[in-house]
Amino acid sequence: MKLFHEGEKIDGLCEDDGRVRATLRYRDHTLEDDLGVVRNVLVSVCDICDQTIGIPQQSSPAIRDARQRAVASLELNLPAIYVDMIDAAVYRVDPEANAEMRKRVLVYYLARYVREEDRMHELNAILSKDVGARPGMPTRRLSFKLSSSAARLLAAAMARTGLNRTDLTKALIAKIGEDLVEPASPPLLPELSLLAQVLKA
The missing domain is CATH 3.10.20 (Ubiquitin-like (UB roll))
Structure with missing residues (x-):
């Protein structure tokens, strides 16, 4: 060069x-x-x-x-169970991680679905899954600053699924819970744990 x-x-x-x-x-x-x-x-x-x-x-x-x-904001009020679910997944990935790891796990899943477009329908389907949200449940706030590339991934996923930001985020978190919280030995856990260690370097 x-x-x-x-x-x-x-x-x-x-x-x-x-x-x-x-x-x-x-x-x-x-x-x-x-x-x-x-x-x-x-x-x-x-x-x-x-x-x-x-x-x-x-x-x-x-x-x-x-x-x-360059950043864009993603700010949502979700039933508390969704925040608990992503926090449980983050803890499993890296017990020492802070709240910033929520965004990284979420964007990891977002990128996977945008890349594997033929699986995008899974997000629409999982949105109806009973994750334990109940009427009257307290809400908790999720607030992220997204890079321009992450914002483009979000826009692409919204366009392909027809979901708004709130429903798309709920679907992603439900999938994260299904993959990382529910199984005894999550298949993606080693990859995400390694990624967490790299990001802390």
Whole structure:
């Protein structure tokens, strides 16, 4: 991989000016969809109109990291049994984990279902499972800050299942309980426990 340097000239393609010569410069780069700004990153700049037209490979990790840090909120009030269920699953995955691990387990399941689209119907079906929620049961709040990539997974799952955020989250937690809380030896437990150790590194 070639390491580029500030001031270096390269060929580029500009939306306004076509094929152009471009100069590599350190600049603040605005992310798409108003997700924020990456400060002082090397980009290629059109020599004619002075707009950013490309990103060298060496700048990609910084930009990807900034996209991952961009956040969306997921805030729900659920029957207390659902929060108890995900907390029991989290404790099983890592007895030392804090509440942040709730989000990681939830997003792990979300990503699996988005990747394995043909299993998405399971979420609609499991929503009717009796997990112990009863009329008058107290509610507890789940509040997460999701990265932009996790927010896209959530939107994709909602679109494919037709479920709103609350019902989708309840279905995911019911599945997590079925997989991680109910069995004596959950098949996914070693993988998730290893993931928890990596995330604590």
